[in-house]
Amino acid sequence: MKSSIRTVRKKEIIEGFYELCKREGLENVSIAKIGKQLGMPPSLIMHYFSNKRLLVLGLIDHILHQYQLIYKPILLKFEKDSSLDPNLLVDRLFSREWNLLFDDGVFFSCYAFIFRDSTIRNEYKKLHLRLRSTLKTILDKDKNLSQKNTDLLAEKIFVVIEGAYYYLSMIDEPKEYQRKLDIFKNQVLELIQMKQKTEN
Amino acid sequence: MKSSIRTVRKKEIIEGFYELCKREGLENVSIAKIGKQLGMPPSLIMHYFSNKRLLVLGLIDHILHQYQLIYKPILLKFEKDSSLDPNLLVDRLFSREWNLLFDDGVFFSCYAFIFRDSTIRNEYKKLHLRLRSTLKTILDKDKNLSQKNTDLLAEKIFVVIEGAYYYLSMIDEPKEYQRKLDIFKNQVLELIQMKQKTEN
DNA sequence: ATTTATATTGAATGAATATTCAATAAACAA
DNA sequence: TTGTTTATTGAATATTCATTCAATATAAAT
Known part of the structure; x- marks a missing residue:
């Protein structure tokens, strides 16, 4: 109403x-x-x-909202369980089911605006900070990771996710795609299971 | 002439x-x-x-050419020396001196085309394959990395570089930028110095 | 019911768009 | 030098662009 x-x-x-x-x-x-x-x-x-700028601003707001909607449930799922299965987490982090809801081309077109519009840049930045922060919350629940620097770990995990998102967008051959995806998932797994130093 | x-x-x-x-x-x-x-x-x-599409195609060709010109000398530097100082390599891989020659906004605007133009997608893909292959060549020269899967290692290193390139573009505060940059450089260093498994 | 605010319409604006064309100038080949 | 190809110009095209405006319809508030 x-x-x-x-x-x-x-x-x-x-x-x-x-x-x-x-x-x-x-x-x-x-x-x-x-x-x-x-x-x-x-x-x-x-x-x-x-004016048209406001329209584009609205579109970006919409996209970032979608982005968040898709990531968050993946992550929130683990907020209920206090134990963390790393394999499951990584599976979810790299799941591309969001592709149905979300268009990568539009995402990158809009991303290009951050270089000439500081309002848009800050929106994008805020979103990514939020994503990392949520992941940290989850990592903190894992007893195996206690006394580890989960802030740092979340940063390292997401940079791989984002690099993978960028890089995999170029690959259309399914087998090649899967092979590379497995590499990056493994890379994140190794980060989680690594003897994580506290300082950088 | x-x-x-x-x-x-x-x-x-x-x-x-x-x-x-x-x-x-x-x-x-x-x-x-x-x-x-x-x-x-x-x-x-x-x-x-x-027509305009050919113009955009020409622009992308130009950009990918620039991209390659900037990366290659960084990497070729190590082709002469047979020993490899990991710190120096990482420094060069993350050096952003190319920013003067190269505009990130244009890069991402053009990148967005890969989602609707397969010719452009393949050009981008070819470039990235070449970058990884050059890095592998360098890694292969390092005796410490002999018998390691350098193909895999190059893949893992570049996905961090690309994620970092994407993510750091949002950060304008120099201190914050440097702090995050250090994290990602360290992440790559750890990859190089890691007991690298041969399979995935 | 009347007033006031918002939603919606359709026509009109001038500027900018990609592209075409015919005419001229310059470079090149014979 | 002559002929031919290529480079360059400037004017013209129809179309599309973002935006404005006045008029009308609908909804909300009194």
């Missing part, structure tokens, strides 16, 4: 924008095209987003 | 394109703007690149 027309429509517009970006690429989407996709005049879109 | 007008002009156009992308972002650069920047009519640009 509280969701006024305004809120609903803004969401609808951003989602239409996102769909078009998936299909045609961010650089090819115009306000007119979004209007056509949603069956509304461009002027209505301008009514809610008074 | 062998460089015909055609070759020279094409290069000039791509470089103008690249400069504009740095300043204004790939999505805001038009053929007319490139023409203005270079003092030539848009029709001349179309004479050499018959």
Whole structure:
């Protein structure tokens, strides 16, 4: 009830924008095209987003929100159990089921904005800090990792995840993909099971 | 002498394109703007690149070429010496002096194309395979790493480098940047000095 | 029911877009 | 020098772009 027309429509517009970006690429989407996709005049879109930058900002907000929605349940699953099966954790961290909900092309197109827009850069940064922090919370629950620097460990784990996300996006041959994925999963496993030093 | 007008002009156009992308972002650069920047009519640009896709393709070719030019000397330095100082290697791998020659924003904008253009995807893939292969060659020269799976090691090292490249791009505070950089450099050092298993 | 605020429409704007074309100039080959 | 290919120009195309505006409809508040 509280969701006024305004809120609903803004969401609808951003989602239409996102769909078009998936299909045609961010650089090819115009306000007119979004209007056509949603069956509304461009002027209505301008009514809610008074210029295109705000529209892009809204899209990025949406994407980062999605990103978080997908990662978090994976991680929260382990917040219930106080014991931690490293293999299971790693499996979940590298699970790509989110690919159905989430388009990598749009993600990287938007990521490119961080280099010319500090607002966007900070949003991205905040998201990644949150992801690391959640992972640390989970690692802290593991008795085997007590007295280890889990902050540091979370940092090292995520840099592999992000490198893998970047690198694997180029691979379309399934066997090659799986082979490389296994390497990176193993790399993270080794980090978790390593005699972790406290200082860097 | 062998460089015909055609070759020279094409290069000039791509470089103008690249400069504009740095300043204004790939999505805001038009053929007319490139023409203005270079003092030539848009029709001349179309004479050499018959449509915009070819222009983008040329830009990506240029970028990947630059990328390679910057990495390779770093790595080739170690091809001369048969001994390998891991600290020095890691320093070079993470050196960001290339930032002066190379714009990260343009790189990621172009990277986003891999998701909708398989030609571009393959170009990016080829580049990354080459980088890993060069690193392997270097690692193979180190006696301490003999009988280790250097293929695998190169893969693990580069995924950290790439994750770091991605992640550090968000950090503008120099101290924080340095702190994180040190973590990732150390992570690679540990990989090199680790008792590396032969299988995965 | 009347007022007020918001939502929606459709038409219009001028600027910018990629691309085409015919004409001229320069470079090259014979 | 003549002929031919390539380089360069500038004007023109139709289309699309983000954005504005005034008019109308709907919803919310009184």
